[in-house]
Amino acid sequence: MVDSKHQWKAWLYLFPAIILLLIFTLWPIINTVATAFIYNVEYKPVTIQVEVVENAEEEYLFTYVDPEEGVKYYMSAVVEEDGSVDLEYVSTPDGANGNFKYDNDLTAWTVTVGEKQYFIGATDDSDASLFEINDENVEKLGSSIYPASLFSESANKHATSKLDPNKGYNFGIFKGVSEAVRYVIASSEEGYLNTTDFLNDSAMLWPEKCKVGENNGFKFYYEDEDYNWLYLNTVVNDEGEVSIEYTVDQGVGFYYNSTHKAWICLVNEAEYYLGLDGINRIGVYALADIGAENAPTPAVMYMHRGEASAAVEMTNLSEDDAYRIGAHRAADGTQTYITTGAAVGGGMMLTEDFVNGESFSKFGMNNFIYVLTSRGRDFIVCLKNTLILTIITVPISTILALLIAVGLHSIKPLQKLLQTIFFLPYVTNSIAIGMVFAAMFNIVGINSTQESVGIINNILGVFGVERINWINYGAETWASFTALIVYIVWNALPFKILILLGGLQSINKQYYDAAKIDSTPKWRVLTRITVPLLSPMLTYTVITSFIGGFKEYSSVVGIFGEDKAVAGGANMNTIVGHIQNHLTITRDYGLAGAAALMLFVIIFIVTMINLRISKKSTHY
Amino acid sequence: MKVELQNLTKIFPSRNKKSGGEVTAVNDFTFTIPDGMLVGLLGPSGCGKSTTLYMISGLQKPSSGKIFFGDEDVTELSPENRGVGLVFQNYALYPHLTVKQNIMFPLQNLRGTDKLSKQEMQERALEAAKLVQIDELMDRKPSELSGGQQQRVAIARALVKMPRVLLLDEPLSNLDARLRLQTREEIRRIQKETGITTVFVTHDQEEAMSISDMIVVMKLGVLQQIGKPQDIYDDPTNLFVAKFLGTPPINVFNGKVENGTLYIGNDAVLEVGGVDDQPVWVGIRPEGFTPDDNGALVCKLNNVEVMGRDVSVVSTHEASANPIVRSIVNADNKIDVTAENIKYSLKPHKVFIFNKETEERIYFEVK
Amino acid sequence: MENNSNSSLKVMKEKDIRKVASTQKVAKVFGQILVYTFLGIMALIVLFPFYFMIISSLKSLEEYRLAVPTLIPQSWKFQNYTDILIPFEMAEANGWVGTLVSPEAATNDFDLFTLFRNTMFVGIVSTILSLVITVLSAFAFARLNFKGKNALFAALLGTMMIPGELFTITNYATVMTKGGWFPTFFNGLGNMFGLFGPDFRIPFVDSSFAALIVPFLVSVFYIYLLRQNFLQIPNELYLAAKVDGTSDIKYLCKVMIPLALPTIISITILKMMGAWNSYMWPRLVANDDAHRLITNGLRNAFNDVSGNTDYPRQMAAVALVSLPLFLVFIFFRKYIMKGVSRSGIKG
Structure with a gap:
């Protein structure tokens, strides 16, 4: 009876579920598939x-x-x-x-x-x-x-005297006019301020407004690896020579003098300017000397990105140079x-800032290609890892679970207790117990006074096995994999045992009676009767294991932590982790979607293969 | 191989603690099955026949008593070592193996000096299959076979290892009527050909009667009667056996013996000698009625059913323990359908009287 | 063909029979011993990590690092637990530092209280809301007749086949895009959309918690499961109730839910366990101090930058995190195992 009253009532009751499903299930499917086919093109300026x-x-x-x-x-x-x-x-x-x-x-x-x-x-x-x-x-x-x-x-930098404390700057110097220029960047190695091409990474200076004399000036500082702030400071040695260093103390203030086009500071009431000497080192030099022959060239400040310095007009071009x-x-x-940098793949570039690129969306299969060619990320490695893990853990855990289930099935006393014990790993937290395994496999006390080797190595030591570095710095790939595999199998056993035991209990006892009458030895009963009759359950177990194996991720995180590479060792990440990285690090949803779709396709194909195989060997 | 049961008893402990009480499924059975015989264990459900069968096979251990195969006491032997063949009620064919593999399965378990080569196994399997006429279907799986075919496979599998004893658990109950007739003949034929001592369990008395050399009638775990089918039919030891065997079933009346005369109701139907006066159960086989205008037994005529060679006369009698009285008489007896009553005289050897309380048979002399 | 007097099975003498019988017994006993040994070894292997966890959690860091590990702690450092359970400020205030709580606890970065509170909040709210939706939906599919019912249900089942990873990406975008509708709506909700002024905030109602709860409210599998359960309840009860003028809601509460209670309990437990164990999604959408859930907090804590992880402390935290699961398992084992064997999904 299709009641009209039922109609709206039904929709009312189903309303929340449908809305939520539309937003969080249907829309994601469409969106993921769509974005997988929309890829980003980056325009980088080319030389x-x-x-x-x-x-x-x-x-x-x-x-x-x-x-x-x-x-x-x-x-x-x-x-x-x-x-x-x-x-x-x-x-x-x-x-x-x-x-x-x-x-x-x-x-x-x-x-x-x-x-x-x-x-x-x-x-x-x-x-x-x-x-x-x-x-x-x-x-x-x-x-x-x-x-x-x-x-x-x-060449590409220019000086500016107006600094924005909210922006970072690179310190550099514009040396020469017609010849190739070098950029000098402040870094702090050895206390020297070395020269490098500013496109490399180096410390970026932040200006801090301060009062210097009558002029507003800036202090320059940057943050080093240990999160210390170091200030550009002048130092006077015993002979009265002035040099600059990065110190923890607040530095001196610099102000820009537009006449000299230089950054000037006061040291002992004398004025000094920042300049670049003949061997490309930044220092402070007496202002009186500026402009003289062989005098150091004044240093300029320029924004880290974007604002660039005066162009050099060039008319005679050299084929050996790039422009x-x-x-x-x-x-x-x-x-x-x-x-007019060129876009990769042709087309004109539209950007202002030639150091940055700009990206566009295009429609096509490129994301898939990018993922497979590991553009910036490690899909192939993750795929390899996932395959290894799956192919090894599924057979091991299934066979082990089968043996345990058969064993459990054949005993009466203590059966319930043992069943409970074997089910314990299931109720634990994947990550939490992973940390326990990490602790077990860890070589403890690398930094401690006593040479301890971790509990697993201790146990193996009883059998005369040498201490193995499983998951610490410098661990070998096979060792890390072994630890991970042990954990995954340990985790996978309970569910399988539960299913297989249920299956065993559902086999008609008459087959066993018939086998008894036929004088069948125990092992033959297991292989020729139990296992074949259990094959539907086994098939189900194997298929779900494969699917689960491909989605494996939390166990890796459990043991190795968020950063899945073993320091000095292998990258242990899996496909799902790879997808996650695209979400959080690369922030490219198209790549993430492409990788996810490929994962789905892989799982689908593997499942189909499994079903095909099982059709032949499963008996219902 | 003769099979001997001595004081065989099987008691099942109570399942439900609340309802209490154990179940005695088999109570002190003692009988011998002669070598080479086809024996039927017959009785209603719950009489212990299947349990007995399973004890013979070794799948059930008796609570007390002994079982002998020939002169060996096999009571303690596990089924693997007894050398019996068992055809399960549901056939229990290994569903993942073909017919051929099913039949060969027991052979593959033979060890030691009995071990067979692959060639021999195939030959034996083929022989067994031919015996049950299933050799055309060797490569099929059980799920592709009909019920009757499956059963034949089950029989072949049981026979292929040349067992000492062949056991069949309700072999015909899963088959349709036509197949039943056919199959029971098969069983008979196979048993005759192989000469193996065979025991089968059934609740269908017609089945048991038609093919058994010997029938063992059971009720509620107690042995009722053992004997040849015809003997049991003609000479039941108690009311139960009399009622159980025979199609159509025996007609039971409330009667009494007084002064050497058997009365059914008010009808004095027979002179019985050597019986004390007492109320009795009277059982009269359907073929024991002769329509006789001077007959002593007067029944109210209901219907006459034509069966061709015979007619079945349905009538009622106030002393009848059943709703109707059914007799089978030759069609040459022209019976007036319109008459109100029908009178019968009785054939004495078709009349049995039983003690009213114990239901044991009371033998009388025919005068 | 068969001549059973030539039976290939030898006629055994009584002595042989007894020998065979006793061989049988020996074989049987031997087999049992083998099975028990095997199961015993496997059980020990399965239990070993738990043993290790508990023992390590009660050791001091020095003892943990001994070259030859001790089977039982020489000195029982219960402080590892109290350090986590008692907030350091409270300990300081009460002068418990050095006795109940060790001084190192000052550097404890595992904020049990906040993590627990967050996880409980997310778990309880999502379970309750999810149950309401599941019950209503299952009821609609089981009892009501409406056009498109079968098609809709089939579509629902279809979504079960798709792996979750495909949803994660878009849901992440939906939930995390700054200025997107999701954060705006839920942040606004927490503010009651400015009704009570710009500084008004309902605690716990913000887009991060919403991101943890809302996307997973609908579990198609649980709807399916509950629907099956509802279908087994005879329809006549419903019709009779209708004739009596009972509203659907009343009927649901008084009849359907009590009758389907085991399933509902299973669902509740599995959902709560799911919230407790969740890691991946919270890591993406709620990995800041205010919103972090317990598993994420566990993973991120105790990791020393220089590599000197305080393992005993960490193990104590792991034990504390695992304890509720263990307790739930003890008391509700039946429900968990039933739900698991039907679904194959982990909470």
Whole structure:
């Protein structure tokens, strides 16, 4: 009877369940599958190589090689269908207009397309593109249209005197004009402030506003590995020489002098400036000496990202060097670079900040490829780990459980007690007991005075086995795996025993009677009768074990902790852990979804195989 | 191999502590099954026949008493060592093995000097299969066989190891009527061919009667009568046996003996000598009635059922212990269906009288 | 074919019979000994970690590190337990430092009280809400007739086949996206959407706890299980109650639930155990001090940066965390084992 009253009542009762399922089950399925097919493309600025055009003077081809595909792209002026001319990267130079020549009057890079000439420039609102050389554009050139200039890869910083305490800065120096520059970055090794290319990681300085004399100044500090704050400070030695160091004490204050274009501090009432000496070390030098020949070049501050320094105008290009192309946008003292870095895979880059990349979403199968090629993560290793764990633990635990279940089935007294004991591991907390196992397998007291070896090694020692490093620093892969396998089997036994014992109890006793009449020896009863008749249960156990094995993760965390790599040893992570890492570390849901889908497919295929096999050997 | 049971008793301890009391399933059985005989253990459910069978097989241990196979006391032997073959009521065929593998299974367990080569095993299995006429189906699995076929496989499996004794637990109860007739003949034939001492359990008296060399009638764990089918039929030792055997069943009346005359109700039906005056049960076989206009027994005629060669006359009598009285008479007796009564004279050897309390048979002289 | 006088089974003399019988007995006894030995060894192996855990938890760190371990602690360091159970501030205030509580407890990073409170909150709330939903849904499927019932139920069962990992990713995004509807709604709920002013907060109602509870309120398997149970209760009772004018809710409470109580108890226990043992999801969505659950807290505590883990303390914490599970197991073993054998899922 389909009552209409039932109808709405039913929907009322089911309402919460349906809503929750829609949000947390149906939507995730759709969303995960969809995002797995949406992958992120990162645009990273690429460095342009220069090729001299044959038979042409001062004409250059700008090329770059796509780091992923290995394809060479050429910057070119491309005529679109509607007649407009775009700046693009093409993979073949034929038919493209890619010869660029520097025009000194315009101070811009020009290219000829057909009858007209264009120059590369950018505006506040647009990226680098081609502008026709006509009166209107030339008029705007320098004010609202900025010409792109080329600067050597290693140059790119500029000084600024306005610092934001909320931002971090790298300290550097801009040395020289026409030659390649070096960037000097403050780091603290050995107390020296060494030089490195600023694109490497190094300490970033944070400014702290302070009062220095009449001018507002900044103290510079950074945080080292031990979470100590170290301040840039001046030090005077016995001979009265002044140098700088990073100290725990609050440092001296520096202020920017725009006349000298240098950062100045007061030491014993004398003014010193930060400069770079001939061998690229930062120090403080008497201000009186600034500008003199051989005097150290003043150091500049620049933001860690983004704000870049003045461009060097280059007209003579060397094929041995690499360049970035960008526009120099003059403004209120802050300068930003717009660069025509190339997107991986072609296309123009849209970003302002050429040090960053930018990412876009595209639709396709790339996520799966990224995951398989372990872009940034370790899918293959995790897959391997998962397979090893599953393939080893399932047979061991099943056989062991079978033997125990058969044993339990054949005894009367103490059966209930033993059943309870064997079920205990099930009610425990995977992580918690994992920590117990970790403690057992641990080699205790590496740092202690006494040479203890951990309880497992103690027990093995009774049998004359040498102490083995299971899970500590420097453990070998096989040892770590063994410890993990022991734990997983220990954990898996109770459930299997329960199922198999139930199955044993459901076998018709008559078969055993018939076997008795047939004078069947005990072992033959086990192998030819019990196991085959138990095969439905065994099949169920094996299939669920395989599925569970592929999803194994908590036992790994239990023993090895959140960071699943054994220090100095193997990476013990599993596929599920890999997915989790994509969520928390990589933060790429597309990759996570792709990995999860692949996991699902793997489980599905394995289960199908299992079912196929079991159909042949299972008897109902 | 003759099978001898001595004072065999089986007591089951009470399951339920509350209801208390044990169950004596088999009470002091003593009888001998001669070598080469087909013996039926017959009785209603709960009479202990299956329990007896299982004790012979060794799957149940007797509470007391002994079992001999020939001259050996096998009471303490486990089933594996007794050399019996058992056909279970539900066949208990190994479902995961084919017919051939099922039959070969017992052979694979033979050890020592009895060990057979693969070749010999196959031959023996084939022989057994041919014997039960199942050799066409050797490669099927039990689930692909009909009930009757499964049973034949079960028999083959039991026989293949040439057991000393063959036991069958209700072999025909799972089969449909037509198959039953066919199969019981099979069992008879096989037993005759192999000559193995065979014991089977049944609650169907017709079955037991038709194929057994000997019948053992049981009731509630107590032996009632042993003998050849015809003997038991013609000469029951008590009312139970008389009622149990015979189709259609015997007609039971309340009667009395007075002055050497047997009365059923008010009808003096027979002269019986050597019997004291007492109230008695009277059992008359259906074929013991002869329609006789001068007959002493007067019954109210209900119906005459035509059976072709015979007719079955259904009537009632006030002294009848059953709702109806049924007699089988030759069709040549033209019976007036419209008549109110039918009168019978009785064949003395078809009339049995039993003690009213003990229900034991009271023998009389026919005058 | 068969000639049983030539039976291949030898006729045994009485002496041989007795020998065979006694051989049987010996074999039987030997077999039993073998089985018991095997089971005994396996049982010891299974129990060993528990033994190790308890013994280690009562040792001092030095004794734990001995090259030759002691089977029984030489000195019973119960402080390992009290250090965790008693908050250090309380101990300080009462002057228990050095007696009940060791001085090292100051560095204890396992905040039992908060962790326990959080876990209990999440467990109880999610269990209650989940039970309500499960009961209502099971009732609807079992007793009510409505269009699309079978299709809907089949769809529900279908979702059971999909592994949880596929849901995790999107649910994570749903729950964690800053400014997304989920955090906004539940944080707002905690604030009663500003009804009582911007500083008003209902304790425990915020998006982190909601993230722990809400996504898992519906367990299709438990609905299935309960529905089966409901179906076994005769429909006539329902119809009779309807005729008497009983409302559904009353009927549910007075009849259905009491009759299906064992199943409901199983579900309750398994759900509570699930909350107690949960690790992966809380790690993703609620891994800060205010919201952390007990398993996460356990894993993250006691780990010394330099690698000197205080194992006895850690073992004591593990023991404390395992104790409730153990107690539940002792008292409710039947329910747990029944629920497990039907589902194959761990709480």
